[in-house]
Amino acid sequence: MTMHLATRMQSLRASDIREILRITQRPSVISFAGGLPAAETFPVEELKAIAGAMLEAEGAQALQYSTTEGHPPLREWIAGRMRRQGAAVSADEILVTSGSQQGLDLVVKAFLEPGDEVLCESPTYLGFIQAAQVFEPRFVEVATDDEGMRIEALEERLAGCRRPRLIYVVPDFQNPSGRRWSVPRRQGLLEVACRHGLPVLEDAPYAEVRFAGEALPSLKALDTHGQVIQLGTFSKIFCPGLRLAWIAAPEELLHRFVILKQATDLHTATFSQMLLVAYLARYDIDDAIERIREVYRRRRDAMIAALEREMPAGVRFTRPDGGLFVWVELPEGVDARALLARCLEREVAFVPGDCFFPSGGHQNTLRLNFSNMPEERIAEGERITEGVARMAGALRTLLAEAREGCKPVPAP
Numbered sequence: 028m029t030m031h032l033a034t035r036m037q038s039l040r041a042s043d044i045r046e047i048l049r050i051t052q053r054p055s056v057i058s059f060a061g062g063l064p065a066a067e068t069f070p071v072e073e074l075k076a077i078a079g080a081m082l083e084a085e086g087a088q089a090l091q092y093s094t095t096e097g098h099p100p101l102r103e104w105i106a107g108r109m110r111r112q113g114a115a116v117s118a119d120e121i122l123v124t125s126g127s128q129q130g131l132d133l134v135v136k137a138f139l140e141p142g143d144e145v146l147c148e149s150p151t152y153l154g155f156i157q158a159a160q161v162f163e164p165r166f167v168e169v170a171t172d173d174e175g176m177r178i179e180a181l182e183e184r185l186a187g188c189r190r191p192r193l194i195y196v197v198p199d200f201q202n203p204s205g206r207r208w209s210v211p212r213r214q215g216l217l218e219v220a221c222r223h224g225l226p227v228l229e230d231a232p233y234a235e236v237r238f239a240g241e242a243l244p245s246l247k248a249l250d251t252h253g254q255v256i257q258l259g260t261f262s263k264i265f266c267p268g269l270r271l272a273w274i275a276a277p278e279e280l281l282h283r284f285v286i287l288k289q290a291t292d293l294h295t296a297t298f299s300q301m302l303l304v305a306y307l308a309r310y311d312i313d314d315a316i317e318r319i320r321e322v323y324r325r326r327r328d329a330m331i332a333a334l335e336r337e338m339p340a341g342v343r344f345t346r347p348d349g350g351l352f353v354w355v356e357l358p359e360g361v362d363a364r365a366l367l368a369r370c371l372e373r374e375v376a377f378v379p380g381d382c383f384f385p386s387g388g389h390q391n392t393l394r395l396n397f398s399n400m401p402e403e404r405i406a407e408g409e410r411i412t413e414g415v416a417r418m419a420g421a422l423r424t425l426l427a428e429a430r431e432g433c434k435p436v437p438a439p
């Protein structure tokens with residue numbers, strides 16, 4: 028029997044990253060490719076200690092269906108935390124989602140029709156490209172620099188749009204670049220969005236995963252016009268496996284997302300939500316976040332030190348003060364996929380940067396993850412130095428071949 032799939036399926040393909048991750052399953056491979064948090068920081072003992080008591084006291088409720096909007100005490104807790112961070116949000120403006128990936132799905136589903144324009148940073152989060160692609164929009168990439176999206180570039184791109192519907196940004200320690208937007212850029216974006224009546228989708232999974240510097244106000248905190256929809260998540264400050272995240276948006280808009288979520292999965296797992304609420308009542312999550320920051324700061328330091336020591340001249344990389352990733356630009360003309368092919372032979376992996384650009388190009392870029400590697404592997408003499416050294420060796424070979432006029436290795 029031939030099945031007839033929807034036309035939209037023709038343009039969808041499996042993420043490159045998932046393919047690369049399959050190769051990196053072998054324990055001998057040094058992988059900078061994934062984006063997993065450090066499992067050593069997960070609250071395993073704490074959850075073991077409270078899960079039994081929670082089931083004892085509220086077991087039937089924890090295993091029952093619950094409301095689409097989310098477990099009320101969790102919505103209250105999230106809104107309270109957001110208020111302390113400067114955003115005037117009430118519990119009625121919070122929808123608990125199954126990961127912020129679901130938040131992305133619900134928001135693009137609500138806003139995008141085929142041919143509509145969605146503006147995003149260049150590069151942008153791959154999971155957003157995947158979520159939006161289903162609705163067949165036109166991606167409009169806006170140039171970025173170390174301070175974030177360039178506002179004059181945003182104005183220019185908007186002038187060329189016919190049906191702009193949404194601006195998607197990751198202002199804090201972005202995946203994949205590690206960059207954080209300055210406050211003037213945040214204000215500039217809101218001013219432009221307001222003038223054009225455009226909703227801004229602020230995805231903020233890394234805002235609290237900060238190793239240096241002060242917290243900056245979120246777009247949601249700076250927003251005075253109800254223009255910003257913010258996605259938050261417990262994945263990077265607690266653990267990703269419970270799939271707990273949220274959308275913060277004005278109530279009327281939130282209600283639309285609630286209807287869409289109902290159709291998708293009825294509600295986020297009751298058990299996960301109640302377990303988290305029990306954790307938050309008994310432990311100080313800020314202590315846990317501080318421990319996560321400490322671990323990632325050391326790993327970031329180790330990776331930057333290795334890159335500085337090993338990489339040949341002409342290689343540029345970000346020095347992120349938060350998040351999970353370092354963004355690398357190879358000398359012009361060097362193809363990161365060719366480098367990846369050489370690196371896989373040497374059992375080291377990363378993600379080529381071109382998959383973070385909806386319109387392609389930027390073949391000389393790549394993303395390195397530093398969070399998911401125990402330090403003794405990353406630090407001196409061990410796996411990270413070893414991994415970066417192997418990468419640098421492979422790169423030197425490619426550069427030498429290019430100098431000698433040899434054909435570069437074709438990308439696989």
Ligand SMILES: Cc1ncc(COP(=O)(O)O)c(C=O)c1O
Nearest residue numbers: 126127128152202230260262272
């Ligand atoms: C920018 C960004 N948004 C959203 C997500 C999805 O996170 P989750 O669904 O675990 O909340 C990720 C995960 O890596 C991310 O990097």
